[in-house]
Amino acid sequence: MAKVLIIGAGGVGQVVAHKCAQVPEVFSEIVLASRTESKCKKIAEQISRPIKTAQIDAMDVAATVRLIRAEQPQLVLNVALPYQDLAIMDACLETGVDYLDTANYEPPDEAKFSYSWQWEYHERFRERGIMALLGSGFDPGVTNVFTAHARKHHFDSIEELDIIDCNAGDHGQPFATNFNPEINIREVTAKGRFYEAGAWKETDPLSVVEEFDFPEGIGPKKIYLMYHEELESLVHHMPEIKKARFWMTFSDNYLKHLEVLQNVGMTRIDPVLFEGKEIVPLQFLKALLPDPASLGPLTKGRTCIGCVVNGSKDGKPKRYYVYNICDHEEAYREVKSQAISYTTGVPAMIGAKMMLEGKWRGEGVFNMEQFDPDPFMQALNQHGLPWNETFL
């Protein structure tokens, strides 16, 4: 029985609040805080259990410390934006409260994400006797646990890892992003990067394309090589991996719009002067694009995210695939969010549950693959993200 403070009332925050509320034996009290309190109240109204709400600017460490001291949660679930990670970790350190997030830190003025900033907190968290669990979403998150599960149950050694993220859904809009447009576009327009033979190799954005035949009727789709944060932690914690790549599907329509927006400078993250005022084009674009939350009732189809693993067991080569399929409309019926937020919010709740039940414990800063995958894999089946595995 624990009290949790959820920070961030966007698409993911909405799912986390719903899913924590479904598990009262673990999450006995829930506080939902965000920059705009009205968004918290709107979510709280959808949930039959009482959810307390609060206003917080999480960049303000002193204000977050005051909120934590006033509410006394056992754990802070950070589902605001990656820019807030370090400030919230500072507040957790000061108050001695456990921390969890779903995306690694990214400085607002540079499209670069890396665990290095958060790994630097390890000693301080350890000395304070508290735990931080990083990247407890789907990718990163479940994909790390899938890899740990493959390693534990099916391989003596993993040689190659391909994480493949497919959104086979359709929201019917000419152009929209399924989660925060600024974060999404920064990620997609960045250079691709993969790990091979002990070194990182760069590719031009979306320049490496292959085809993958997705299971359960989704069928073949083009997949594009990108850089994704779980590659960094997985090759760090599983140094046996010789090659690790991340792939994502995009519709031709999405790529066409993105190319034009890039060509005209609308995806720039540096400020430009407009009518005497500085604006950041990508932030202006975010204001024009549909709010990802508004796509919930419109989105149909399924997501399929999983890991293809090559390696060996008992001296024999093996190729294995573990994945989850999530239906946008079913997710919306349950928590009023489409599958992108659902597949992130459910693992955030499960990660918090693992920590609060003592199944995953440690002092310091941890990634998902460092813990026993079994209780997490079991919880995925119980809480709405069942998985399947097959040998290819």
Ligand SMILES: NC(=O)c1ccc[n+]([C@@H]2O[C@H](COP(=O)([O-])OP(=O)(O)OC[C@H]3O[C@@H](n4cnc5c(N)ncnc54)[C@H](OP(=O)(O)O)[C@@H]3O)[C@@H](O)[C@H]2O)c1
């Ligand atoms: N691991 C994964 O699989 C995965 C997948 C998707 C997303 N994510 C991560 O999940 C997180 C949430 O994504 P989302 O789609 O829910 O984004 P979102 O819809 O844009 O929501 C972000 C929320 O954070 C709040 N926020 C922003 N700045 C804040 C601040 N300074 N103080 C307090 N609250 C603040 C926003 O408040 P206002 O609305 O008031 O501005 C908003 O409610 C992001 O970090 C994203 O990268 C992870």
